[in-house]
Amino acid sequence: MDDDEAIGRSLAGDLTAYEALVTRYSALAHRTAALLGAGDEAEDVVQEAFVKAFRHLSSFRRDAPFRPWLLRIVANETHNLNRSRGRRSELTARLGVTAEVAAPDDPAGTAVATDRRARLLEAVRRLPERERQVLVCRYFLQLSEAETAQVLDWPLGTVKSSTHRGLARLREGVGDELA
Amino acid sequence: MSSHESFDDLEAQLLDLGASLDVPAPPPADVAAAVRARLAAEPTPDTASEPASQTPPSETPPSETPPSETPPEAVPESAPEVVRKRRPARRARRRRWTVVVAVVLAVVAVTAATPQGRAAVTAILRYAGIELRLGGTPTPVITPTTLPGERDVEPGRLGSLVTFPVRTPAALGPPAAATVGDNGRVASMFWPGGIRLDQFDGTMEPFFFKRLGPPYPQDVPLGATTAWWIGGSHPLGYIEREDGTPVPLRQAAPTLIWQSGPVGYRLEGAGTKERAAEIAASLR
Numbered sequence: 181m182d183d184d185e186a187i188g189r190s191l192a193g194d195l196t197a198y199e200a201l202v203t204r205y206s207a208l209a210h211r212t213a214a215l216l217g218a219g220d221e222a223e224d225v226v227q228e229a230f231v232k233a234f235r236h237l238s239s240f241r242r243d244a245p246f247r248p249w250l251l252r253i254v255a256n257e258t259h260n261l262n263r264s265r266g267r268r269s270e271l272t273a274r275l276g277v278t279a280e281v282a283a284p285d286d287p288a289g290t291a292v293a294t295d296r297r298a299r300l301l302e303a304v305r306r307l308p309e310r311e312r313q314v315l316v317c318r319y320f321l322q323l324s325e326a327e328t329a330q331v332l333d334w335p336l337g338t339v340k341s342s343t344h345r346g347l348a349r350l351r352e353g354v355g356d357e358l359a
Numbered sequence: 360m361s362s363h364e365s366f367d368d369l370e371a372q373l374l375d376l377g378a379s380l381d382v383p384a385p386p387p388a389d390v391a392a393a394v395r396a397r398l399a400a401e402p403t404p405d406t407a408s409e410p411a412s413q414t415p416p417s418e419t420p421p422s423e424t425p426p427s428e429t430p431p432e433a434v435p436e437s438a439p440e441v442v443r444k445r446r447p448a449r450r451a452r453r454r455r456w457t458v459v460v461a462v463v464l465a466v467v468a469v470t471a472a473t474p475q476g477r478a479a480v481t482a483i484l485r486y487a488g489i490e491l492r493l494g495g496t497p498t499p500v501i502t503p504t505t506l507p508g509e510r511d512v513e514p515g516r517l518g519s520l521v522t523f524p525v526r527t528p529a530a531l532g533p534p535a536a537a538t539v540g541d542n543g544r545v546a547s548m549f550w551p552g553g554i555r556l557d558q559f560d561g562t563m564e565p566f567f568f569k570r571l572g573p574p575y576p577q578d579v580p581l582g583a584t585t586a587w588w589i590g591g592s593h594p595l596g597y598i599e600r601e602d603g604t605p606v607p608l609r610q611a612a613p614t615l616i617w618q619s620g621p622v623g624y625r626l627e628g629a630g631t632k633e634r635a636a637e638i639a640a641s642l643r
Contacts, residue, residue: 195395202391210384220542223385223508227606230394297376304373319370320377347369 183246191237202230205247208321209254212331215316217270218258225261229254248323248330255331271305271312303353311346318343385508393606396504400607503609506540506547506597513537514548521546523560523622530641531556541597553612553628554638560621579615579636586617586639588632615639 181189181200189197209229213222233253240249304312317328318339325343329336384390514537518525521543527533534548534556545559576587595611614627615635619642629635 195398198398199391199395202394203387206387206390207384210390211382214382214384215380222382223390223542226384226390227393227397227507230390231397234394234398296372297379300372300376301380304376315373316377319373320380322374322377350373351369 184242187237187240187242187246190234198234201246205250208247209250212251212254212321213258215271215320216255216258216313217262219270221261222258225257226254229257232257245327248327251321251323251327251331252333256333271301271316300350303350306353307346307349310342311349314339314342315346315350393504393507397606504607506538506545506608507606508542509538509540509545509547511536512539517546517548521558523558525558526622526642528556528626528638528641529643530638555627556638557625557627559623576616577632579617579632581617581636581639584617584619586615586636588635589614589616590632 181197183201183204186197186201186204190201206226209226210222213225213229218225229250233250236253240246304315307315313332314328314334317323317331318325323331325336325339328334329339332339334342512520514534517537517539520539523546525546527548531550531554534550536549538547538549539545540547545557547558548556576589579586579588589611590613592610592612593614595608595614597606597608612628613630613632613635614625615629615632616623616625617639618624624639624642626635626639629638
């Protein structure tokens with residue numbers, strides 16, 4: 181069952197079809213919510229986003245891809261959460277264990293790589309919110325520029341310019357350390 | 360410019376960093392089941408009621424312009440019980456308690472006197488982190504759901520996983536199992552025979568809601584305070600932190616609810632009111 185078929189059946193009220201869709205996008209939705217700043221409330225955000233997506237499924241344009249449409253709802257829910265909390269969104273992700281086991285036969289090299297990643301993560305964390313968000317979408321979620329524009333609801337030009345500014349700021353900030 | 364790297368290197372490093380980030384997520388099947396349970400509990404999406412627009416549902420841009428006031432959709436539930444904004448404000452418990460007692464009496468009086476009391480929720484009582492929605496004939500919850508993020512933990516570790524003091528009823532002894540739900544906001548203990556004790560921060564806005572038709576809650580003296588006994592099987596739900604969305608959980612057995620200090624308690628499955636009060640009084 182591809183996305184379009186699942187959506188068609190969901191629109192007809194088939195909850196099993198929608199369950200399949202949720203299962204398919206659950207991990208990506210959690211990743212998006214967490215990295216855009218939902219913190220430890222990502223699970224709540226994601227569940228809410230899926231419920232809202234179902235309710236609004238009739239407004240989804242069937243010839244468009246489902247993924248960015250869904251992620252925009254997730255991003256929006258995350259934004260609403262932070263606004264209701266009166267807080268700035270923050271990147272709270274941790275380096276995973278994969279960072280440690282990247283080169284098991286080269287502990288020293290692994291430690292260096294881990295350290296470099298940690299410093300880069302910290303630099304991304306300190307970026308202005310918009311630049312951080314666009315870099316999260318482009319590189320951490322690996323969305324295209326067009327998808328990023330849709331998910332963040334920004335004009336494409338803003339995505340391009342913010343990406344450029346964010347990368348430039350990272351180069352300035354950690355360039356020496358990363359070299 | 361102090362860097363000696365090209366943008367391509369930096370982009371590659373960002374991709375590498377992104378791939379190494381650890382983002383915990385529950386099993387997708389669990390998420391799907393929870394979403395389904397919520398959808399099954401509400402009306403199906405009425406495609407006729409919304410003009411099919413070509414835009415995504417969210418009107419609020421994540422940034423840049425001032426966001427519009429409402430999220431994409433308020434919750435169009437059948438009863439008026441859920442359309443209330445939740446704020447993190449704490450309130451004076453003593454004062455609320457007084458109000459609760461008064462409202463309980465009023466509701467019992469009103470519903471006893473009028474048949475239309477059956478039609479809809481007539482009052483909302485909030486106490487010890489629980490919202491009681493009184494009135495009407497609540498629809499039973501068909502598909503049981505666990506608390507958001509509920510997971511099994513070692514009973515002995517329960518106290519270290521939540522932010523409030525966890526107590527154990529001496530009358531029951533150590534629990535056979537324990538769970539933590541909703542990011543450490545709820546601690547639950549289980550004993551054989553279907554007995555369940557939930558402990559949660561009772562000073563917060565409600566976590567649980569219960570829909571109750573008659574019989575209405577009875578007060579039960581418990582030390583210096585008063586507990587409430589809900590004598591019938593009733594729908595139990597959970598209120599989401601963000602916007603107060605109700606999540607139906609399951610049909611709950613008769614339950615005693617009370618508050619002690621900042622912690623709210625609900626004891627389910629103890630059987631009788633007397634036995635429940637005895638267990639509640641033995642919390643250590």
